[in-house]
Amino acid sequence: MNAGFSSVHPGVCFTYYTVIMAFAMILYHPAYLASMPIALITWLLLHEKGRSLSGSWHYYLLTGIAVLIINPLINHRGERVLFFLGEQAVTFEAVVYGFTMMLSMLTILIAFICFRQAVDNHKFLYLFSSILPKTAFLIMMSMGFVPLLTDRMKQISIVQKARGLDMTEGTAVKRAKDGMQILKILISWSLEGALQTADSMKGRGYGIAKRSSYMKYRIDGRDWLIMASIAILSAITSIGLYFGYGKLVIFPSLEIISMDITGIVFYSAFCLLLLIPIIVEGREILIWHCYK
Amino acid sequence: MALLQINNFNFTYAGDTKKVLSGINLTVGQGEFIVLCGPSGSGKTTLLRNIKREISPAGIKTGDILYKGMALDELKAEVSAKEIGMVFQEPDSQIVMDTVIHELAFSLENFGYAPDFINKKLSEMAAFFGLTEYLHKPVQELSGGQKQVINICSVMLTEPKLLLLDEPTSQLDPVAARELISLIHQINREFSVTVIISEHRLEELFSIADRVVYMDGSIIKYCNSPDGVSKEIMEAKDEYAVKSIPPIVRLFFSLSKEKGKGPGCGIPMSVREGKQFMQNIRCSVNGLTDMEIKKDWVEEIINCKDIGFRYAREEPMVLEKLTLKIMKGEFMAILGGNGSGKSTLLLAMAGLITPQQGSICVRKKNITYMKQSERNGIIGYVAQNPLLHFTLDTVKEELEFALQNSLKTGSKAKMEELIELFGLKDLTDRHPYDLSGGQQQNLAVACALIHEPEILLIDEPTKGLDSISKEKLAELLKSLKGKGTSVVMATHDIEFAAHYAEKCAMLFDGSISDCAEPSRFFSGNYFYTTSINRAVRDYLPHAITYEDVIRACL
Numbered sequence: 001m002n003a004g005f006s007s008v009h010p011g012v013c014f015t016y017y018t019v020i021m022a023f024a025m026i027l028y029h030p031a032y033l034a035s036m037p038i039a040l041i042t043w044l045l046l047h048e049k050g051r052s053l054s055g056s057w058h059y060y061l062l063t064g065i066a067v068l069i070i071n072p073l074i075n076h077r078g079e080r081v082l083f084f085l086g087e088q089a090v091t092f093e094a095v096v097y098g099f100t101m102m103l104s105m106l107t108i109l110i111a112f113i114c115f116r117q118a119v120d121n122h123k124f125l126y127l128f129s130s131i132l133p134k135t136a137f138l139i140m141m142s143m144g145f146v147p148l149l150t151d152r153m154k155q156i157s158i159v160q161k162a163r164g165l166d167m168t169e170g171t172a173v174k175r176a177k178d179g180m181q182i183l184k185i186l187i188s189w190s191l192e193g194a195l196q197t198a199d200s201m202k203g204r205g206y207g208i209a210k211r212s213s214y215m216k217y218r219i220d221g222r223d224w225l226i227m228a229s230i231a232i233l234s235a236i237t238s239i240g241l242y243f244g245y246g247k248l249v250i251f252p253s254l255e256i257i258s259m260d261i262t263g264i265v266f267y268s269a270f271c272l273l274l275l276i277p278i279i280v281e282g283r284e285i286l287i288w289h290c291y292k
Numbered sequence: 293m294a295l296l297q298i299n300n301f302n303f304t305y306a307g308d309t310k311k312v313l314s315g316i317n318l319t320v321g322q323g324e325f326i327v328l329c330g331p332s333g334s335g336k337t338t339l340l341r342n343i344k345r346e347i348s349p350a351g352i353k354t355g356d357i358l359y360k361g362m363a364l365d366e367l368k369a370e371v372s373a374k375e376i377g378m379v380f381q382e383p384d385s386q387i388v389m390d391t392v393i394h395e396l397a398f399s400l401e402n403f404g405y406a407p408d409f410i411n412k413k414l415s416e417m418a419a420f421f422g423l424t425e426y427l428h429k430p431v432q433e434l435s436g437g438q439k440q441v442i443n444i445c446s447v448m449l450t451e452p453k454l455l456l457l458d459e460p461t462s463q464l465d466p467v468a469a470r471e472l473i474s475l476i477h478q479i480n481r482e483f484s485v486t487v488i489i490s491e492h493r494l495e496e497l498f499s500i501a502d503r504v505v506y507m508d509g510s511i512i513k514y515c516n517s518p519d520g521v522s523k524e525i526m527e528a529k530d531e532y533a534v535k536s537i538p539p540i541v542r543l544f545f546s547l548s549k550e551k552g553k554g555p556g557c558g559i560p561m562s563v564r565e566g567k568q569f570m571q572n573i574r575c576s577v578n579g580l581t582d583m584e585i586k587k588d589w590v591e592e593i594i595n596c597k598d599i600g601f602r603y604a605r606e607e608p609m610v611l612e613k614l615t616l617k618i619m620k621g622e623f624m625a626i627l628g629g630n631g632s633g634k635s636t637l638l639l640a641m642a643g644l645i646t647p648q649q650g651s652i653c654v655r656k657k658n659i660t661y662m663k664q665s666e667r668n669g670i671i672g673y674v675a676q677n678p679l680l681h682f683t684l685d686t687v688k689e690e691l692e693f694a695l696q697n698s699l700k701t702g703s704k705a706k707m708e709e710l711i712e713l714f715g716l717k718d719l720t721d722r723h724p725y726d727l728s729g730g731q732q733q734n735l736a737v738a739c740a741l742i743h744e745p746e747i748l749l750i751d752e753p754t755k756g757l758d759s760i761s762k763e764k765l766a767e768l769l770k771s772l773k774g775k776g777t778s779v780v781m782a783t784h785d786i787e788f789a790a791h792y793a794e795k796c797a798m799l800f801d802g803s804i805s806d807c808a809e810p811s812r813f814f815s816g817n818y819f820y821t822t823s824i825n826r827a828v829r830d831y832l833p834h835a836i837t838y839e840d841v842i843r844a845c846l
Contacts, residue, residue, distance in 0.1 A: 122391070122394075140389055140390060140394065141388055141389065141390075143390045144387065144388065144389055144390030144430075144431060144432070147430065147432040147433075148384060148432055155675070155677075155680060156680050158639060158644050158645060159644070159673070159675045159680040159681060160680070160681075160683075161644050162642060162644060162664065162667075162668065162673050163681065163683075163693075163697065164664060164665070164697050165683070166664075181683045182683075184683055185679070185680065185682070185683055189677075189679055189680075192385075192679075193382065193384065196380055196382055196385040196386060197385050197386065197387075199346075199347040199380065200380060200385070200386040200387075200388065200443075201388055201398075202346040202347055203344060203346050203347055203373070203377070203378045203447075204373065204398065204399035204446065204447065204450070205346075205369075205373030205374065205399060205402040205403055205450070206398075206402045207402070208369045208370055208373055208402060209370070209402065209403050209404040210404050211401050211402055211404060212400075212401050212405055212406060212407065212410070213407070214394075214397040214400065214401055214407045214410040215407065216407075
């Protein structure tokens with residue numbers, strides 16, 4: 001899909017999500033931390049109705065809860081003891097720390113999902129083809145082979161059933177053996193094909209001159225605008241961080257969670273940063289809405 | 293000046309002593325369309341590869357190949373790669389990248405062109421080849437025919453002067469093959485690109501070729517215009533070569549010779565010309581009406597009842613309410629377009645996939661509930677690509693493995709008999725991958741027959757075979773039938789089905805739309821029928837093969 005924030009230049013998307021993940025690791029203030037996953041999920045819902053989350057959200061949640069539970073069990077720093085588990089003290093500070101860890105981890109995980117949605121394989125390769133052109137080319141070739149090999153594998157398994165080789169039946173040892181045989185056919189067949197692939201590459205002049213790389217991503221005005229917003233807003237947030245806004249002292253004892261007027265200004269800047277993809281996406285949805 | 297000049301060229305593969313090409317002389321002018329034909333193993337591919345320097349095989353070469361008056365070795369690397377383009381048989385393995393647009397850009401990237409230039413080239417060429425709507429699709433989602441179009445387009449982007457094609461249609465169904473050939477013809481006419489194409493399927497090519505080069509046993513045997521080559525072959529009574537000539541042309545020669553009339557017009561190369569020629573012939577139609585051989589099949593062997601199948605729940609039905617009966621000793625051809633489900637139907641009949649609806653009974657016993665070893669004793673299955681069957685290192689081991697799996701106290705004698713029957717005697721120590729396509733198929737059939745099945749299911753057996761191998765295959769299948777084995781074959785090859793099958797079934801939209809004897813089956817079709825039938829249908833509606841017409845006219 002190439003709409004909304006995913007139609008923004010891949011370099012811009014890459015910068016954006018790197019910045020978000022970095023902030024997820026540095027920031028500790030619960031308001032900051034809680035806003036991040038909310039904003040990211042909102043964008044996913046707008047962009048693709050949350051389809052990429054729908055199958056796997058419970059795994060992410062489980063990971064988060066695990067962090068929330070495990071941290072107070074192994075971390076005994078802090079002043080306010082809630083209760084004793086055996087001889088181990090479970091402190092209030094450790095629970096809060098676990099909570100911030102959970103939010104920061106969920107943010108990073110969801111930011112990865114968002115990144116995959118905004119930057120597909122080709123765009124990703126494009127990002128790296130200038131740094132590692134050969135690797136990018138190799139990866140692109142391999143990606144073309146994956147569906148071909150999967151399809152061949154299916155064909156082979158069906159036909160080999162007639163010869164009594166079946167990966168789905170029998171003892172583990174037999175299945176492993178049969179699997180190896182089937183793999184052997186796949187490899188010999190594909191190697192035969194690879195010879196022709198090599199011929200076809202040579203025939204079309206591969207290796208004659210230094211390869212250029214054809215990709216169709218141009219940075220336009222909107223991309224520059226978004227890039228500038230990211231730079232300015234994240235600079236403001238960083239300045240705030242320098243003065244302690246967005247941080248939280250947890251150990252040895254939890255400070256009182258509060259936000260003064262300056263804090264609200266810095267927080268608003270951060271929220272604006274989070275809103276960028278939603279604004280881009282929302283603007284497009286609005287245009288389509290009016291268009292109809 | 294000739295574009296390509298081959299002077300007394302000889303070639304022997306490294307490590308071999310037999311010449312694969314000997315004394316080849318050929319001059320090719322700018323813009324010519326040349327068809328290279330001849331039986332498998334006659335050196336067509338070797339010749340084409342020798343013209344394309346980047347992929348020329350290792351071996352001993354004498355004589356020279358000149359491109360624009362220059363020896364190939366002296367050409368600049370860039371000139372050779374750009375100006376001589378080559379497209380191969382297999383659509384899949386030529387493709388390097390994962391999406392269409394990157395595949396097309398690949399050849400231009402190799403020469404280091406700037407992205408803007410690539411973009412401009414792509415925009416015009418993709419439009420010419422009708423690929424604009426597929427540009428961002430993954431290549432593997434396209435059909436075989438579309439993949440070949442991409443391969444040709446990718447080569448054409450560097451503006452070659454000489455286009456070499458090595459059996460580009462051998463993996464395609466007849467409709468896709470015809471489209472590809474007319475595309476190649478269009479390229480030849482519009483860009484004046486010189487084309488050298490090697491092919492087994494000559495019906496369409498004879499009418500558009502400037503010259504036909506017939507190779508046999510490492511030499512060029514005939515080289516002339518299509519008319520001239522046909523005449524030479526017919527006059528030389530070259531038994532093998534005659535079989536590769538389009539049937540309409542053969543018909544012309546037989547009829548005009550026997551009846552002494554007809555030559556008023558030229559040699560008919562297309563259906564249209566064939567029709568004009570038949571106007572002058574006037575033959576007795578009566579002879580053919582009783583030609584339909586009515587056979588009473590009594591014993592039913594496979595009964596597919598209302599079967600429905602799809603590969604995944606969200607995918608469309610491949611087979612839907614399909615009902616088909618196969619009788620003992622019958623030779624049935626299942627025809628249908630690409631992706632119509634022919635292969636799926638065979639797999640279902642072999643019990644290798646289980647339909648979600650309906651039942652398939654073999655001898656009144658549901659095939660789903662049989663053990664695989666029991667099935668093997670009744671049904672032999674040979675896939676389209678015979679390589680899928682082989683896991684072992686020699687032909688002999690492969691056969692012995694099949695023998696072990698057999699339920700019937702498989703006798704060694706049976707194996708020896710099969711080795712003899714399928715001409716595998718000198719090949720028993722070879723690796724299955726080193727055999728030719730036809731031999732591989734024979735081995736796969738032999739392995740299936742070791743279990744002495746009552747039915748042989750065979751998928752696209754004529755794919756990529758030359759006319760001589762096809763005839764051998766037909767002989768084999770006939771001899772099986774003589775022993776009471778039923779044969780069910782899925783095929784694209786209309787001519788083959790018309791010649792040898794006893795019943796033809798048309799698979800369309802998931803079910804059988806027509807099932808009849810070939811003469812009735814094909815004569816009822818307007819387009820999906822043999823070229824002979826299309827040419828003579830006004831006069832002899834039931835004649836579908838060359839032999840039918842000869843019988844009616846003499």
